Amino acid sequence: MDATTEALQDDAGTFPHLDRDTSNCSIARTLEVVGEKWTILILREVWYGSSRFSEFERVLGCPRNLLAARLKMLVEEGILATETYQEPGSRSRPKYVITPKGADLVPAVMGLLQWGDRYRADPEGPAMLSRHRGCGAHVDAQIRCDQGHAVQPEDIESIPGPAFRLRPAE
Amino acid sequence: MDATTEALQDDAGTFPHLDRDTSNCSIARTLEVVGEKWTILILREVWYGSSRFSEFERVLGCPRNLLAARLKMLVEEGILATETYQEPGSRSRPKYVITPKGADLVPAVMGLLQWGDRYRADPEGPAMLSRHRGCGAHVDAQIRCDQGHAVQPEDIESIPGPAFRLRPAE
DNA sequence: CCTCTGAGTTTACTTTTCCATACTCAGCTA
DNA sequence: TAGCTGAGTATGGAAAAGTAAACTCAGAGG
Numbered sequence: 591m592d593a594t595t596e597a598l599q600d601d602a603g604t605f606p607h608l609d610r611d612t613s614n615c616s617i618a619r620t621l622e623v624v625g626e627k628w629t630i631l632i633l634r635e636v637w638y639g640s641s642r643f644s645e646f647e648r649v650l651g652c653p654r655n656l657l658a659a660r661l662k663m664l665v666e667e668g669i670l671a672t673e674t675y676q677e678p679g680s681r682s683r684p685k686y687v688i689t690p691k692g693a694d695l696v697p698a699v700m701g702l703l704q705w706g707d708r709y710r711a712d713p714e715g716p717a718m719l720s721r722h723r724g725c726g727a728h729v730d731a732q733i734r735c736d737q738g739h740a741v742q743p744e745d746i747e748s749i750p751g752p753a754f755r756l757r758p759a760e
Numbered sequence: 761m762d763a764t765t766e767a768l769q770d771d772a773g774t775f776p777h778l779d780r781d782t783s784n785c786s787i788a789r790t791l792e793v794v795g796e797k798w799t800i801l802i803l804r805e806v807w808y809g810s811s812r813f814s815e816f817e818r819v820l821g822c823p824r825n826l827l828a829a830r831l832k833m834l835v836e837e838g839i840l841a842t843e844t845y846q847e848p849g850s851r852s853r854p855k856y857v858i859t860p861k862g863a864d865l866v867p868a869v870m871g872l873l874q875w876g877d878r879y880r881a882d883p884e885g886p887a888m889l890s891r892h893r894g895c896g897a898h899v900d901a902q903i904r905c906d907q908g909h910a911v912q913p914e915d916i917e918s919i920p921g922p923a924f925r926l927r928p929a930e
Numbered sequence: 931c932c933t934c935t936g937a938g939t940t941t942a943c944t945t946t947t948c949c950a951t952a953c954t955c956a957g958c959t960a
Numbered sequence: 961t962a963g964c965t966g967a968g969t970a971t972g973g974a975a976a977a978g979t980a981a982a983c984t985c986a987g988a989g990g
Contacts, residue, residue: 607808607809607810607819608810608815608818608819610819610887611887612801612819612820612821612887614881614882614887615801615804615876615887615888616872616873616874616875616876616877616880616881616886616887616888617800617801617804617869617872617873617876618801618876619876619880619881620872620873620875620876620880621800621801621872622880623880624872625795625797626976626977627795627976627977627978630787630791631782631785631787631788631791634785634787637913637916637918638777638918639777640777640778642936642937643936643937643938644936644937645778647937648778649777649778649780649782650782651782652978653977653978653979653980654937654938654939655938655939655940655978655979656977656978657938658937658938658939677936679988679989680935680936680987680988681935681936681986681987681988682987683935683936683937683986684936684937691879693913693914694875694878694879694913695871695875696903696913696916697867697870697871697874697875697900697901697902697903698868698870698871698872698875698901699787699871700867700868700871700903700916701865701867701868701869701870701871701901702786702787702790702791702794702868703786703787703790704786704867705786705790705864705865705867705868706785706786706787706788706789706790707786708864709861709864710786710789710790710792710793711784711786711789711923712784712922712923714922714923715921715922715923716786716921716922716923717780717781717782717784717785717786717920717921717923717924717925718785718786718918718919718920718921718924719918719919719920719921720916720917720918720919721905721916721917721919722905722907722909722911722915722916722917723915723916723917724915725905725907725909727905727906727907727909728905728906729903729904729905729906729911729916730867730903730904731867731868731871731901731902731903732867732901732902732903732904733866733867733870733899733900733901733902734899734900734902734904735891735892735895735897735898735899736897736898736899737892737895737897739892739895739897741892741899743807743863743864743866744863745892745893745894746807746866746870746890746891746892746893746899747890747891747892747893748807748808748888748889748890749888749889749890749891750887750888750889751885751886751887751888751889752884752885752886753881753882753884753885753886753887754887754888755887796947797947797948812966812967813966813967813968814965814966814967817967822949823948823949823950823951824950824951824967824968824969825948825949825950825968825969825970825971826947826948826949827968828967828968828969847966849958849959850957850958850959850965850966851956851957851958851965851966852957853965853966853967854967
């Protein structure tokens with residue numbers, strides 16, 4: 591940890607957050623990849639079991655050109671990978687499967703899912719439920735610290751990290 | 761639980777997911793609220809300490825009309841609430857604070873944050889770090905079941921819920 | 931060789947969203 | 961009552977997304 595970072599961290603809570611350079615924000619960078627329309631919904635369908643172009647098209651009702659563009663981007667980003675499948679009597683064709691990098695998006699998507707379940711579900715409840723395979727208990731996304739404590743949003747402290755930078759003067 | 765849902769749940773894993781009605785998906789509904797550009801970044805700035813219109817504008821560099829529209833929507837949705845502040849010598853003006861409903865989005869945003877930290881951070885690391893106030897340990901979003909087990913993405917089983925519907929025939 | 935099928939690509943058009951800038955408005959001070 | 965400031969609103973053009981339909985392409989089967 592360099593001296594600048596150290597100094598800023600000592601000042602945690604009162605660091606100059608309004609003057610920081612926000613171009614290297616991890617939230618913004620994740621949204622550059624998954625923030626476009628259809629992208630997260632494609633991933634949702636992957637974990638519900640779809641893998642073929644025609645399946646995504648059918649269940650999402652999304653334009654083919656956008657679907658092709660999003661799938662291509664997800665493969666280029668390493669979130670999906672292509673494999674091949676072959677129906678009897680047909681030639682082999684590509685299908686899309688999740689990679690470990692893609693699976694690491696699950697906590698974020700679970701977070702969106704459970705917020706929608708809580709605040710925007712139909713009166714009778716959610717359309718889909720998630721449970722732990724085997725134990726069968728309901729699962730959800732939650733925040734924990736490395737000591738194993740459950741953490742409430744108001745007990746999260748955000749402090750400058752190693753790549754913290756101030757905005758260049760205008 | 762009605763008979764249809766029961767039947768579908770017995771069939772978990774092989775339910776007709778390609779024929780389901782996806783219009784009541786909780787992920788899609790959450791994205792209707794927070795999926796537009798700037799919305800999540802506004803919330804990020806709220807937990808980093810901003811509350812005033814001019815602060816959001818300055819740190820985000822977002823167009824004023826979009827900022828006004830997003831703030832208005834977030835207040836209408838109950839994610840932010842307005843309070844007033846008054847600088848000495850100035851009239852009172854509105855500021856924006858997070859509500860409990862807004863705080864419930866933290867797991868989703870933490871999920872996006874940690875994915876970006878892992879895969880898209882600068883070589884030296886993240887721009888910001890999150891720690892548990894008091895204990896000081898690093899915090900992250902993770903998936904757990906109600907039995908307290910940590911759950912890996914591949915051990916999540918998605919099954920039809922009470923609002924599961926098949927798509928109307930075409 | 932012809933046809934069929936899934937997986938795209940291409941094109942043309944409409945609609946929505948985004949962006950930059952100019953303008954307005956309310957109240958506090960001079 | 962004129963000017964200043966923070967918080968917006970209005971507007972016009974650019975970019976992205978959505979829609980629909982035609983077109984391509986690579987094999988398997990006939």
